Amino acid sequence: MKWLSGAVLALLMLGPVQAQNQTQNQARTVVATGDLGLVVERATGSLLLVDQSDRAALARITGLGDLSHASLVYSPDERFAYVFGRDGGLTKVDLVEGNIAKRVVQAGNAIGGAISDDGKLVAVSNYEPGGVRIFDADTLEPVADIPTGSKTIGLVDAPGRRFVFTLWDDGETWIADLSGAEPEITRITDMGRNPYDALITGDGRLYITGLFGEDGLTALDLWDPEPKPIRVLPEYGRGEKEMPVYKMPHLEGWAKAGREFVLPAVGHHEVLWIDGETLAETGRTKTYGQPVFAMSRPDGRQIWVNFAHPLNDTIQVIDTLTKEVVHEFKPGPAVLHMEFTPRGNEIWVSVRDAGKVLIYDTRTFEKRGEIDAESPSGIFFTARAHRTGL
Amino acid sequence: MKWLSGAVLALLMLGPVQAQNQTQNQARTVVATGDLGLVVERATGSLLLVDQSDRAALARITGLGDLSHASLVYSPDERFAYVFGRDGGLTKVDLVEGNIAKRVVQAGNAIGGAISDDGKLVAVSNYEPGGVRIFDADTLEPVADIPTGSKTIGLVDAPGRRFVFTLWDDGETWIADLSGAEPEITRITDMGRNPYDALITGDGRLYITGLFGEDGLTALDLWDPEPKPIRVLPEYGRGEKEMPVYKMPHLEGWAKAGREFVLPAVGHHEVLWIDGETLAETGRTKTYGQPVFAMSRPDGRQIWVNFAHPLNDTIQVIDTLTKEVVHEFKPGPAVLHMEFTPRGNEIWVSVRDAGKVLIYDTRTFEKRGEIDAESPSGIFFTARAHRTGL
Numbered sequence: 001m002k003w004l005s006g007a008v009l010a011l012l013m014l015g016p017v018q019a020q021n022q023t024q025n026q027a028r029t030v031v032a033t034g035d036l037g038l039v040v041e042r043a044t045g046s047l048l049l050v051d052q053s054d055r056a057a058l059a060r061i062t063g064l065g066d067l068s069h070a071s072l073v074y075s076p077d078e079r080f081a082y083v084f085g086r087d088g089g090l091t092k093v094d095l096v097e098g099n100i101a102k103r104v105v106q107a108g109n110a111i112g113g114a115i116s117d118d119g120k121l122v123a124v125s126n127y128e129p130g131g132v133r134i135f136d137a138d139t140l141e142p143v144a145d146i147p148t149g150s151k152t153i154g155l156v157d158a159p160g161r162r163f164v165f166t167l168w169d170d171g172e173t174w175i176a177d178l179s180g181a182e183p184e185i186t187r188i189t190d191m192g193r194n195p196y197d198a199l200i201t202g203d204g205r206l207y208i209t210g211l212f213g214e215d216g217l218t219a220l221d222l223w224d225p226e227p228k229p230i231r232v233l234p235e236y237g238r239g240e241k242e243m244p245v246y247k248m249p250h251l252e253g254w255a256k257a258g259r260e261f262v263l264p265a266v267g268h269h270e271v272l273w274i275d276g277e278t279l280a281e282t283g284r285t286k287t288y289g290q291p292v293f294a295m296s297r298p299d300g301r302q303i304w305v306n307f308a309h310p311l312n313d314t315i316q317v318i319d320t321l322t323k324e325v326v327h328e329f330k331p332g333p334a335v336l337h338m339e340f341t342p343r344g345n346e347i348w349v350s351v352r353d354a355g356k357v358l359i360y361d362t363r364t365f366e367k368r369g370e371i372d373a374e375s376p377s378g379i380f381f382t383a384r385a386h387r388t389g390l
Numbered sequence: 391m392k393w394l395s396g397a398v399l400a401l402l403m404l405g406p407v408q409a410q411n412q413t414q415n416q417a418r419t420v421v422a423t424g425d426l427g428l429v430v431e432r433a434t435g436s437l438l439l440v441d442q443s444d445r446a447a448l449a450r451i452t453g454l455g456d457l458s459h460a461s462l463v464y465s466p467d468e469r470f471a472y473v474f475g476r477d478g479g480l481t482k483v484d485l486v487e488g489n490i491a492k493r494v495v496q497a498g499n500a501i502g503g504a505i506s507d508d509g510k511l512v513a514v515s516n517y518e519p520g521g522v523r524i525f526d527a528d529t530l531e532p533v534a535d536i537p538t539g540s541k542t543i544g545l546v547d548a549p550g551r552r553f554v555f556t557l558w559d560d561g562e563t564w565i566a567d568l569s570g571a572e573p574e575i576t577r578i579t580d581m582g583r584n585p586y587d588a589l590i591t592g593d594g595r596l597y598i599t600g601l602f603g604e605d606g607l608t609a610l611d612l613w614d615p616e617p618k619p620i621r622v623l624p625e626y627g628r629g630e631k632e633m634p635v636y637k638m639p640h641l642e643g644w645a646k647a648g649r650e651f652v653l654p655a656v657g658h659h660e661v662l663w664i665d666g667e668t669l670a671e672t673g674r675t676k677t678y679g680q681p682v683f684a685m686s687r688p689d690g691r692q693i694w695v696n697f698a699h700p701l702n703d704t705i706q707v708i709d710t711l712t713k714e715v716v717h718e719f720k721p722g723p724a725v726l727h728m729e730f731t732p733r734g735n736e737i738w739v740s741v742r743d744a745g746k747v748l749i750y751d752t753r754t755f756e757k758r759g760e761i762d763a764e765s766p767s768g769i770f771f772t773a774r775a776h777r778t779g780l
Contacts, residue, residue, distance in 0.1 A: 031486045032423045034468025034775050078424025096421045117733040159689045204689045299549045299594045342776035343507040363550055383776040385424050386732035
């Protein structure tokens with residue numbers, strides 16, 4: 001928490017401004033950070049700072065390096081973002097000042113990261129040299145190095161100052177407990193061949209990996225003192241090579257709607273429904289294309305689905321009571337990501353090749369606004385600071 | 391969203407300060423609001439602005455009127471709190487400036503309020519003259535007046551710019567849809583005799599009222615296009631007058647842990663477990679006293695329970711897997727309220743007659759900090775801005 005000297009400053013009330021005007025003028029300070037967000041601009045290695053309430057861009061932050069497949073997490077006060085770049089860059093961005101606070105290149109090739117539940121530690125998952133590195137969230141000084149001898153994927157935070165991640169080469173999941181002086185590692189073997197991504201449920205209980213080297217998925221119950229691999233949909237996979245897989249779906253996009261999970265099928269034009277307790281399949285819904293993200297509106301009543309190339313101009317909305325598609329529309333070329341406002345009244349959609357972020361009312365499906373952005377991909381709102389596994 | 395002129399101001403880095411020092415010096419501006427909170431100081435009609443990360447008080451805001459049974463909600467940007475006082479006062483508090491932005495006295499006697507999912511409307515529930523009044527969240531100008539001819543209780547927000555509330559005298563629940571030009575009201579009759587409080591689940595689907603005039607509770611499925619009253623635990627109530635009820639439990643404190651709800655029994659020394667789908671009872675856990683709040687840690691693994699006078703010096707922690715008490719301790723005289731940090735690593739506890747807010751680690755149960763406060767009661771963290779029904 002920082003303070004501004006209030007006695008000497010004058011409040012300037014400015015309306016929302018477009019990003020273009022903002023790039024030259026970042027000598028501003030924003031206050032109140034609960035309704036902000038960052039949009040990844042992959043091609044230019046920049047981030048667009050946005051305001052949900054004003055449906056506007058506030059500033060562009062440049063110099064982030066290679067942002068292909070980039071993701072980010074937020075500090076508990078929603079002031080700082082930690083951006084995980086593909087080039088191994090870990091960048092701490094200050095939303096209040098609209099600039100880069102710190103940046104380190106911590107590895108040669110990285111894929112995703114997480115922040116501990118107390119907000120003190122930031123962990124990064126590496127392809128090259130593999131393993132997980134953990135940094136002080138304040139200073140970005142190294143705190144711990146956990147070599148794994150493998151490309152490491154599916155890194156998430158879990159309650160109790162823990163991180164969970166999975167080894168692509170060895171098919172193991174490791175739980176690193178950072179609550180003591182030294183990291184304590186629990187290794188779970190036999191997770192399956194070539195796990196390529198993973199998620200943790202919002203309550204931090206269930207960790208699920210997708211498998212590239214065999215059909216099905218593998219789950220762990222983290223409430224079990226000795227978690228054991230649980231096979232999920234062992235017969236479900238890419239099928240008899242009947243369809244090419246244009247893009248592996250994102251497991252972070254898995255939706256929990258009521259008691260069920262919704263997951264994008266691999267290689268098929270459908271989403272799958274799984275019971276949240278038994279992990280047994282409860283249904284399938286045919287979709288327009290190969291799903292990439294299947295995102296649940298925060299109230300769990302709708303699932304929004306986007307699709308792989310060449311059908312990536314379309315979104316379908318599925319009602320979770322009937323499991324039927326209730327709305328379909330074409331926002332534009334290359335719909336890459338979607339993010340709901342925290343209470344679900346609106347959704348923001350990245351349309352990369354239109355250079356736009358479009359904003360829709362989730363009940364009427366009317367367009368509420370749009371923002372210019374440079375090849376936008378991931379959208380991340382600050383409310384993620386308060387959630388587990390995002 | 392407001393802006394500060396950044397070019398002309400100097401950042402002052404100050405450490406956390408105690409509230410006492412702060413009361414004389416409120417000419418400060420705080421930035422980044424994601425980890426702030428307000429503690430209700432009932433006896434003095436004031437609020438203590440607190441910082442979760444620093445475990446410290448930042449400022450005291452005075453002049454709030456009668457704060458007995460007061461509650462509050464936050465704007466989406468986590469800058470403003472709307473405080474609902476018992477005296478009918480509706481006060482908009484600015485966390486950034488640490489002062490009162492606006493205040494209206496909108497009724498003679500009020501009980502609770504809510505903010506719409508888009509953050510544009512604030513609704514207040516009134517005993518005198520009854521009914522619900524709705525205000526513009528920006529200006530506090532009146533937007534709609536919904537007279538009910540009854541004391542009105544259990545007011546909550548629901549997705550789709552709706553408010554749901556219940557009539558004490560008539561046993562009806564009303565759903566007010568504010569998404570169009572005029573409020574559209576749906577009335578559900580036969581909710582039971584003298585509903586005294588209500589809650590809505592975090593997904594906005596289930597609305598449940600407690601009954602004072604008869605045993606049991608009544609639920610509504612708000613996903614049903616024509617919601618019908620569903621009786622819950624019809625044989626469960628205050629019993630054969632065998633025990634006096636020292637304090638009616640708070641339904642807002644109802645916990646959802648995994649698939650089950652946990653609710654404080656009325657008049658009995660126990661909490662009840664109810665299946666989240668069938669609403670049938672699944673168990674009971676004996677407790678130290680008559681429970682007031684039964685709060686679920688955000689991951690759903692623990693339930694923290696406090697108790698009515700004269701046993702209100704104690705907290706019990708129940709494990710949700712075993713439904714057994716795993717920890718019991720005495721923070722001090724008059725434990726009135728508890729609030730978890732958003733990701734559940736710590737809990738803040740108001741101990742009114744000790745004049746303290748105590749902060750505990752939820753895994754080790756160690757005390758992590760304490761803050762002086764004037765007769766503290768309700769604690770409200772800004773992360774509530776992003777949730778339904780809080």
